[in-house]
Amino acid sequence: MGRSVLLTLCLMLCAGRIAAQESGRTRLLEELNWLQIRELVPDSIRTVLIAAGTVEPHGVVHNGADNTVPYELALRLAPRVGALVAPTIPYGVTVTLDEYPGTLGIQAHTFEEYAYESLRGLARAGFENVIVLNGHGPNGAPLRSAAERAWRETDARFLITEWWSLTADLVQEIWGSEGGHAGNNETGAVLAVRPDLVHPELYTGPEMTTPRGEGWTAYPFPSSVILYREGEGYPEFDEDKARRFFAGVVDRLETLIGDVIAKWDRAGL
Numbered sequence: 001m002g003r004s005v006l007l008t009l010c011l012m013l014c015a016g017r018i019a020a021q022e023s024g025r026t027r028l029l030e031e032l033n034w035l036q037i038r039e040l041v042p043d044s045i046r047t048v049l050i051a052a053g054t055v056e057p058h059g060v061v062h063n064g065a066d067n068t069v070p071y072e073l074a075l076r077l078a079p080r081v082g083a084l085v086a087p088t089i090p091y092g093v094t095v096t097l098d099e100y101p102g103t104l105g106i107q108a109h110t111f112e113e114y115a116y117e118s119l120r121g122l123a124r125a126g127f128e129n130v131i132v133l134n135g136h137g138p139n140g141a142p143l144r145s146a147a148e149r150a151w152r153e154t155d156a157r158f159l160i161t162e163w164w165s166l167t168a169d170l171v172q173e174i175w176g177s178e179g180g181h182a183g184n185n186e187t188g189a190v191l192a193v194r195p196d197l198v199h200p201e202l203y204t205g206p207e208m209t210t211p212r213g214e215g216w217t218a219y220p221f222p223s224s225v226i227l228y229r230e231g232e233g234y235p236e237f238d239e240d241k242a243r244r245f246f247a248g249v250v251d252r253l254e255t256l257i258g259d260v261i262a263k264w265d266r267a268g269l
């Protein structure tokens with residue numbers, strides 16, 4: 001391992017203009033070795049992005065959508081926020097959709113412990129900023145709890161993000177409606193990054209959807225497309241809208257991550 005190799009890698013990862021054009025795939029934690037990481041973290045790279053999802057049905061997109069979407073976000077964000085990308089936590093807290101074919105999930109307390117130790121591990125590895133890109137709603141509470149525990153035990157700072165909650169206005173702007181689980185926004189996010197995993201030919205119409213219940217709960221939930229509001233957010237398959245949406249999600253997250261880190265630094269936390 002020549003020092004020049006490390007220097008080149010560091011220059012690649014640190015130089016602003018090059019970094020902005022570079023693919024997140026050169027920033028995969030699991031594809032760097034310990035000598036490279038020792039040079040980079042935390043002197044040149046203080047931030048790590050980690051996606052967390054699950055495996056469950058999503059209308060006419062693949063069961064791994066909750067892993068694919070935040071991971072692709074991480075790949076695009078990494079050069080823009082100066083981060084490495086950690087391996088995804090792929091099995092999450094699957095609840096009402098658990099009975100659908102090909103669904104895999106684990107219980108909240110197991111997920112929390114695993115997430116807690118994973119986040120604490122990233123802090124111990126030297127990262128000062130641990131940014132979680134959650135891809136699945138029911139992971140939220142245990143992830144927040146895991147992050148709080150890891151924060152109290154380490155010197156790192158933790159940010160948990162949920163892309164679909166951060167972008168309701170963008171969904172309104174692009175589709176003129178609210179979104180939904182496996183609805184316009186989530187189907188659009190997959191269409192933007194993995195169009196090969198979207199199957200419009202399998203979508204038969206609104207009978208494949210159900211609005212999320214006010215005053216009722218069902219186990220299992222009767223549809224895997226769960227609308228945030230009745231009559232809105234149905235899956236659409238417009239690639240242009242999908243790409244505009246995904247670019248907007250990346251921008252929104254870049255701004256949030258940048259602002260939070262700058263304020264942590266300014267406050268000396």
Ligand SMILES: [Zn+2]
Pocket residue numbers: 058065066135136181182186
């Ligand atoms: Zn999903």
